[in-house]
Amino acid sequence: MKEWWIQIALLAAPLIAVYLHLPPPILSQSLYSWRTAGAFFTFKDYRIFYRDSKGAFGSSDMVILLHGFPTSSYDWHKIWEGLMLRFNRVIAVDFLGFGFSDKPRLHRYSIFEQADIVQGLMAELGLAQQKINILAHDYGDTVALELLYRSEQGNPGHLIINSLCLSNGGIFPETNHPRFLQKLLKNSGCLSPIFTRLMNYYFFAKGISAVFGPHTQPTTAEYWDMWTAVRINDGNLVMDSILQFINQRWKYRDRWVGALISTSVPLHLIYGPLDSVNPHPEFLNLYQTLVPKSTVSVLDDHISHYPQLEDPVGFEQAYTNFINSF
Numbered sequence: 001m002k003e004w005w006i007q008i009a010l011l012a013a014p015l016i017a018v019y020l021h022l023p024p025p026i027l028s029q030s031l032y033s034w035r036t037a038g039a040f041f042t043f044k045d046y047r048i049f050y051r052d053s054k055g056a057f058g059s060s061d062m063v064i065l066l067h068g069f070p071t072s073s074y075d076w077h078k079i080w081e082g083l084m085l086r087f088n089r090v091i092a093v094d095f096l097g098f099g100f101s102d103k104p105r106l107h108r109y110s111i112f113e114q115a116d117i118v119q120g121l122m123a124e125l126g127l128a129q130q131k132i133n134i135l136a137h138d139y140g141d142t143v144a145l146e147l148l149y150r151s152e153q154g155n156p157g158h159l160i161i162n163s164l165c166l167s168n169g170g171i172f173p174e175t176n177h178p179r180f181l182q183k184l185l186k187n188s189g190c191l192s193p194i195f196t197r198l199m200n201y202y203f204f205a206k207g208i209s210a211v212f213g214p215h216t217q218p219t220t221a222e223y224w225d226m227w228t229a230v231r232i233n234d235g236n237l238v239m240d241s242i243l244q245f246i247n248q249r250w251k252y253r254d255r256w257v258g259a260l261i262s263t264s265v266p267l268h269l270i271y272g273p274l275d276s277v278n279p280h281p282e283f284l285n286l287y288q289t290l291v292p293k294s295t296v297s298v299l300d301d302h303i304s305h306y307p308q309l310e311d312p313v314g315f316e317q318a319y320t321n322f323i324n325s326f
Contacts, residue, residue: 024228024231024232024234025201025224025227025228025231026228027228028221028224028225028228030077030225031074031225031228031229034051034073034074034077035049035100037051037053038050038051038052038073038100039051039052040100041120041121041124043096043116043117043120043121046096046101046102046104047101047102048093048094048096048101048102048117048120048121049073049093049094049099049100049101050073050091050092050093050094050121051073051090051091051092052089052090052091052125053080053084053089053090053091054084054088054089055083055084055085055086055087055088055089055090056084056085056086056087056088057088059086059087059088060088061086061087061088061133061162061323062087062088062089062090062091062127062130062131062132062133063083063087063089063090063091063132063133063134063135064091064092064093064118064121064122064132064133064134064135065083065090065091065092065093065135065136065140066092066093066095066118066134066135066136066137066139066140066141066143066144067092067093067094067095067098067099067137067138067139067140068137068138068139068140068141068168068169068306069098069138069139069242069243069245070098070208070230070235070239070242071098071099071226071229071230072094072098072099072100072229073092073093073094073099074099074225074226074229075137075306075308075309076092076308078308078309078312079308079312079315079316079319080092082312082316082320083316083319086320086323087133089127091121091125093117093118093121095114095117095139095140095143096109096113096114096117097109097235097238097241097242098229098235098242099229099232099235100229100232100233101233102233103232103233103234103235103237103238104238105234105237105238107238107241108241108244109238109241109242109244109245110244110245110248111142111143111146111245111248111252112146114143114146115143115146115147115150118143118147118159119147119150119157119158119159122159123157128157128159129160130160131160131161131162132159132160132161132162133161133162133163133164133165133323134147134148134159134161134163134164134165135165135167135319136164136165136166136167136169137166137167137168137169137306137307137308138167138168138169138170138305139169139245140169141166141167141168141169141170141171142169142170142171142245142248142249142256144164144166145171145256145257145259145260146252146255146256147159147161148161148164148256148259148260148263148265149255149256149258149259151265152259152262152263161265162265162266163265163266163267163268163322163323163326164263164265164266164267164268165267165268165269165270165319165322166267166268166269166270167269167270167271167272167307167308167315168270168271168272168275168277168278168304168305168306168307169278170246170249170277170278171256171257171260171278171283171287172253172257172283172286172287172290173246173249173250173253174286175278175279175282175283175286176246176249176277176278176283177276177277177278177279178246178277179207179210179211179277181203181207182243182246185239185240185243186240186243186244186246186247192240193237193240195240196236196237196238196239196240197236197237199236199239201223201224201227204223204226204227204230204236205223205227208223208226209223210276211275211276211277211304211305211306212304212305212306212309212310213272213274213302213303213304213310214302215302216302216303216304216309216310216311218309222309257290260290260291261290261291266322266325266326267291267293267294267295268294268295268296268297268318268319268322269287269291269294269295269296269297270297270299270307270315270318270319271283271284271296271297271298271299271307272299272303272304272305272306272307272310272311273298273299273301273303274301274302274303274304275304275305276304276305277305278305284296284298295322295325297318297321297322299311299314299315299318300314
């Protein structure tokens with residue numbers, strides 16, 4: 001009789017093989033509609049997804065929306081229609097490695113490249129010389145700060161930034177507390193391919209639910225939309241590479257925080273105070289100390305790390321008030 005462990009291995013092997021090659025979930029109707037309303041442009045042979053909607057007649061204002069990790073431009077869907085009532089053009093992009101964009105393996109993802117992509121998109125749309133408002137969240141905050149730095153330095157191809165609004169991002173690495181799963185994937189080295197392969201909807205949903213407030217949790221369908229956007233083009237397999245942005249925040253802190261401190265661009269922060277990643281009051285106190293010229297909107301006490309999804313009405317109102325203030 002064969003050893004029991006050999007029999008178990010023979011039974012487990014095909015099950016593991018099937019698990020590791022599961023196709024991504026089918027797009028929900030809302031996620032499918034988001035994709036079909038968008039388009040792609042090419043950046044260094046990579047396909048980058050974006051949305052560009054014409055909005056308010058008579059307004060010349062434009063806004064570009066920069067999403068967070070590990071999600072996508074779909075994060076903005078709850079405030080999209082409202083922004084179209086205020087802006088002539090509302091634009092959003094899926095960064096490389098996110099959403100519907102390409103997700104190359106064995107790639108050195110960086111905040112600098114993502115900023116290049118945003119500049120490339122603006123050039124593609126013929127808007128490189130137009131004033132643009134930037135609305136960013138989380139990972140997008142860091143990309144926005146690199147764009148701000150380039151603008152302040154007058155670098156070739158820089159955006160002409162009309163205003164910058166940040167929200168619940170790791171602006172200051174010293175007050176940013178990445179989740180356990182993020183630190184595990186970032187630091188697991190040769191084990192990363194195993195961990196990323198083993199990631200599934202249930203691990204993902206459990207991890208991301210921790211950064212939403214207890215009374216503002218996404219629905220099951222919304223969690224599946226987030227996970228589906230990750231799984232498109234095997235995005236779960238590049239999470240460890242993308243997460244090196246945490247190290248980049250430390251390395252380039254003076255560059256990015258310095259740009260924020262010295263700029264004359266109108267600044268605003270929309271903040272969900274229940275955020276465990278950028279906790280209150282630690283984060284907010286440092287922000288208001290270092291960037292006193294920025295205005296701030298603190299949302300209700302139960303709003304956490306994804307304010308545009310947890311309180312879209314309050315978030316949109318706070319942003320509109322800021323835009324109308326200058």
